[in-house]
Amino acid sequence: MTETPALHQSDERIKSRSRFREALIVPELGGICGTILVFTFFLLTAHESGMFNAAGVLNWSVVSAQFMIIAVGACLLMIAGEFDLSVGSMIGFAGMMIAIFSVNMGWPMWIAILVAFALCVATGALNGWICVKTGLPSFIVTLASLFILRGLTIFLPQTLENKTIIGGIREAAEGDWLAPVFGGKVLTGLFQWFGEIGLIATFERGVNKGMPVVDGIPMLIVWALVLVAFGHVLLTKTRFGNWIFASGGDAESARNSGVPVNRVKIMMFMFTAFCATVFATCQVIEFGSAGADRGLLKEFEAIIAVVIGGALLTGGYGSVLGAALGALIFGVVQQGLFFAGVESSLFRVFLGIILLFAVVLNTYIRRIITGEK
Amino acid sequence: MESHLTPLIQMKDIEKHFGSVIALAGVSVDLFAGECHCLLGDNGAGKSTFIKTMSGVYKPTKGEIMFEGRPMNFADPRDAISAGIATVHQHLAMIPLMSVSRNFFMGNEPLRKVGPMKFFDHDFANRVTMEEMRKMGINLRGPDQAVGTLSGGERQTVAIARAVYFGAKVLILDEPTSALGVRQTANVLSTIDKVRKQGIGVVFITHNVRHAMAVGDRFTVLNRGKTVGTAKRGDIAPEELQDLMAGGQELAALESSLGGTV
Numbered sequence: 281m282t283e284t285p286a287l288h289q290s291d292e293r294i295k296s297r298s299r300f301r302e303a304l305i306v307p308e309l310g311g312i313c314g315t316i317l318v319f320t321f322f323l324l325t326a327h328e329s330g331m332f333n334a335a336g337v338l339n340w341s342v343v344s345a346q347f348m349i350i351a352v353g354a355c356l357l358m359i360a361g362e363f364d365l366s367v368g369s370m371i372g373f374a375g376m377m378i379a380i381f382s383v384n385m386g387w388p389m390w391i392a393i394l395v396a397f398a399l400c401v402a403t404g405a406l407n408g409w410i411c412v413k414t415g416l417p418s419f420i421v422t423l424a425s426l427f428i429l430r431g432l433t434i435f436l437p438q439t440l441e442n443k444t445i446i447g448g449i450r451e452a453a454e455g456d457w458l459a460p461v462f463g464g465k466v467l468t469g470l471f472q473w474f475g476e477i478g479l480i481a482t483f484e485r486g487v488n489k490g491m492p493v494v495d496g497i498p499m500l501i502v503w504a505l506v507l508v509a510f511g512h513v514l515l516t517k518t519r520f521g522n523w524i525f526a527s528g529g530d531a532e533s534a535r536n537s538g539v540p541v542n543r544v545k546i547m548m549f550m551f552t553a554f555c556a557t558v559f560a561t562c563q564v565i566e567f568g569s570a571g572a573d574r575g576l577l578k579e580f581e582a583i584i585a586v587v588i589g590g591a592l593l594t595g596g597y598g599s600v601l602g603a604a605l606g607a608l609i610f611g612v613v614q615q616g617l618f619f620a621g622v623e624s625s626l627f628r629v630f631l632g633i634i635l636l637f638a639v640v641l642n643t644y645i646r647r648i649i650t651g652e653k
Numbered sequence: 654m655e656s657h658l659t660p661l662i663q664m665k666d667i668e669k670h671f672g673s674v675i676a677l678a679g680v681s682v683d684l685f686a687g688e689c690h691c692l693l694g695d696n697g698a699g700k701s702t703f704i705k706t707m708s709g710v711y712k713p714t715k716g717e718i719m720f721e722g723r724p725m726n727f728a729d730p731r732d733a734i735s736a737g738i739a740t741v742h743q744h745l746a747m748i749p750l751m752s753v754s755r756n757f758f759m760g761n762e763p764l765r766k767v768g769p770m771k772f773f774d775h776d777f778a779n780r781v782t783m784e785e786m787r788k789m790g791i792n793l794r795g796p797d798q799a800v801g802t803l804s805g806g807e808r809q810t811v812a813i814a815r816a817v818y819f820g821a822k823v824l825i826l827d828e829p830t831s832a833l834g835v836r837q838t839a840n841v842l843s844t845i846d847k848v849r850k851q852g853i854g855v856v857f858i859t860h861n862v863r864h865a866m867a868v869g870d871r872f873t874v875l876n877r878g879k880t881v882g883t884a885k886r887g888d889i890a891p892e893e894l895q896d897l898m899a900g901g902q903e904l905a906a907l908e909s910s911l912g913g914t915v
Contacts, residue, residue, distance in 0.1 A: 517772045519762040522751075526759050529748035536746040538731070538760035596750045650749045650801025 305648055307590030307598050310641045311605030314588060314634065318609050322616040331619040334480035334494040344611025345504035346559060347585050348604050352504075352511040353548075353555030354582035355603035359515065360548040361528030361595030362411060362418040364404070366425035367556045367582055371575025373429040374400045374560035376437060379446035379570035382453070390458035397557050403429070404553025408546035418549075426579070434572040450568035462503070462558070463565030465496030500562040504604075507555060511600035524548065528595030584631060585610055588638040592646055609634070659722045660685050661823055661854045662707065662738075667716035669702055676702040677713075678878040682856075684823060689845060689855040691865035693898050694875035700858050703875065704825050707856070708740040709733030737822035741812045741829060749801030753793055754782035756800050757815050785814045789844050806837030810844045817848055824848060825856045830864050842867050862894045874898055 322331060330336045350367055357364055374396045381392035407425055411418045437446050453459035475482045475492025482492050515521040526534035527544045534541050556575075564570045588606035591598025614627050660683040669677040677699050684690045694700045705711045707718070709727030718725045720736060727733045730740075747756050758778045765774035779796035786793050789810050800808060809829045816824055826845065830838045845868045849855050859865050865872060872889065874881040874897040881897050 517775075519764060519771070519773050522755055522759060522762050522773055525751050525755065526748055529750045533746040533748055534759065536742070538734075592750075596748065646750070649799045 305645060307645070308602040308605060309590060309645065310638050311589045311602040311609070314609045315605050318612050318616070322612065322620065326616055326620040329619040329621070331616060334492070336619065338494045340611045340615035341501055342498060343615050344608045345501040347581060347607035347610045348504040349507055349555050349559045350578055350582040351585040351589070351603040351607045352507045352600055353552035355586040355589065355591055355598055355600050356511055356515060356524060357548040357552045358583070358586050358591050358593070359528045359595060359598045360524045360545050361531060362545055362548065363422060363583065364407065364549060364552045365419065365422040365579045366407065366429055367552060368575040368578035369426045369429035369433065370400055370403065370553055370556040371560045371563070371578055372433040372572060374557040375564040375570040375574050376433045376446070376572065378561060378564050379449055380436060380440065383446055383448045384440055389453045389456035393458050393462070393561055396561070397554070400553045400557040401550045404550040405546055408549030411549070412542040412545055437572060444572035445569055447569040449564050449570065453565055459565050460499070462499055462561040464499050466499065466502060468496035471496050500566070503558050503562065507558070508600060508604045515600055520544070525596055530596070581610065584635050587642065588634060590642060590645070592642055593639070597646065597649075658685055660719070661721060663719040664707060665717045665719070667703065667706055667713045667718070669706055669711055670714045676878055677706070680875060680878070680880050682873050682880065682883070684854040684856060686822070686854050687849055687852045688870040689849045689857055689868050691869035691872045692856060692858045692875065693860060693862065693865055693872060693894060695860055695898050698875040699878040700875055701827070704740065704827060704856065704858060708738055708825055737820060738825065739816035739819070739821035739823070740825040740827065741809065741816060742827050747800050747808050747812060750799060752797040753786070753800055753803070753811060754778045754796035757782045757785070757811065761819060781818070785818050786811065789814050789847060790840070804837055806833050806840045809841050813844050813848060817851065817853060821853060823854045823856065825858070827858050828860070829857070830859060830861065838864060860898065862891045862898070865894070866891050
């Protein structure tokens with residue numbers, strides 16, 4: 281056996297790839313292309329509808345931010361190799377619990393919010409624990425949670441109040457210190473000033489005369505950006521991030537290398553539940569009510585955003601930034617169709633088509649990465 | 654071999670029973686630092702059970718394990734790993750979708766402190782990975798190249814380099830060449846040679862006599878859960894090893910009918 285002397289000689293068996301092709305192999309590829317496409321399309325077709333003035337931008341930003349919040353959780357969980365189908369039900373459940381605690385039981389809003397968070401994160405942990413301990417696919421386990429939570433969300437308000445919508449949350453949140461963290465607005469001074477210098481339009485009539493049409497950034501958007509940043513840093517820059525990839529890539533190999541796979545998976549279920557609760561809290565405080573049908577189908581929308589963002593359904597590969605772009609595409613298209621005056625049911629058609637494209641693209645990228653045939 | 658030294662590992666009369674099945678019925682092997690000890694045996698000879706006993710997965714039913722001169726009792730594989738016994742399994746504890754450097758440090762990620770936060774030190778991980786792989790004679794396209802794009806032999810080499818980097822004193826290789834082509838096999842054998850020269854004791858499990866002869870210092874043949882014998886390099890011819898492995902006569906008869914091609 282002789283030493284191989286050629287240290288810096290390139291391997292003739294590895295085909296050299298152009299920089300362009302190299303740059304294409306990122307999980308965010310689909311998200312980036314989609315974003316460019318969607319914005320180009322609506323800039324051309326809906327620019328006169330007010331979609332890109334201050335109020336219009338805020339409109340689709342809020343919707344995108346909602347998608348982003350749940351997509352971050354779903355993304356990390358999917359990379360860790362699991363699904364959570366109970367996200368939508370959990371949104372409804374968390375909102376309903378906040379309403380019952382604060383309105384029916386008269387607890388201070390901040391306690392209601394914290395207890396709802398604790399309940400939901402514990403449910404997430406339970407989901408994860410069952411998956412990990414039984415080895416059952418998370419698809420089935422969380423499908424059970426989907427029904428259980430939705431059932432409770434309908435049953436509880438009906439038993440307590442004889443109705444499925446509980447209002448009065450805005451009043452209950454009055455003067456609370458925690459509620460504005462979810463329902464408040466930031467940079468109101470800046471937007472006031474924007475209005476004064478004429479950068480954004482102001483109301484010309486009514487009680488708000490002289491106020492800018494957009495008077496601040498809703499906390500919902502702040503939460504979305506913070507969660508995306510947190511998820512991205514966690515995934516790409518930390519030890520735990522490496523464990524997330526490893527757990528989803530091949531749980532057995534990860535275990536052999538000393539990665540605490542079960543803990544990673546359970547924590548990701550908890551994080552997904554946390555994201556769902558953030559979504560729910562922002563929503564009930566903004567609407568002032570909790571409804572038993574809130575969050576319907578959100579789990580699938582989150583998963584679609586994540587897949588558009590380049591994550592593989594089989595786990596082990598994906599990007600939080602990609603998922604955020606997926607969510608942005610969602611929000612822009614959903615609201616853009618409205619601005620463009622297109623029948624809104626076409627949104628679902630669009631979803632289905634784009635999902636199909638994304639999955640095909642991801643499979644192709646996966647083949648390039650792993651060299652599979 | 655250097656008989657004045659204490660062996661790194663000494664396994665004496667190891668027996669392992671699974672219920673009524675006697676998988677090992679008295680196996681004795683010792684391993685010195687810097688040697689490659691080949692463990693040969695046909696399927697079912699007890700090779701896998703034996704290395705699992707050595708790496709702490711099974712507890713021997715009878716027999717004694719001495720590690721660096723002291724009796725050793727591993728509670729589980731992690732004990733063995735922290736003592737410096739690393740096993741590179743046939744299926745490799747590598748994740749194809751992850752980059753080489755992420756795989757290399759999986760479970761042992763280097764951390765860099767930024768204020769109160771700790772981050773994965775990618776610069777360090779990338780640098781070390783490239784360096785260690787270059788030492789083993791593999792030129793990566795980059796540290797972010799996915800393991801999935803590496804050939805089987807290169808993956809074995811990453812796994813070996815990883816074990817060596819994290820301080821293995823004993824490296825157990827479970828049939829590392831069994832699924833490889835000629836050139837890949839040559840690469841892995843050359844890696845074994847490099848590792849041995851660094852003073853690490855290598856246990857090389859194989860049923861291919863030619864692979865064993867290429868790098869082995871000593872050869873122990875297992876048959877039906879027993880040590881048939883141990884021979885030094887140069888004391889034994891490949892044909893004899895082959896015979897011992899298969900239990901002699903039957904194979905000789907078979908071999909002549911096949912014209913010496915086995």
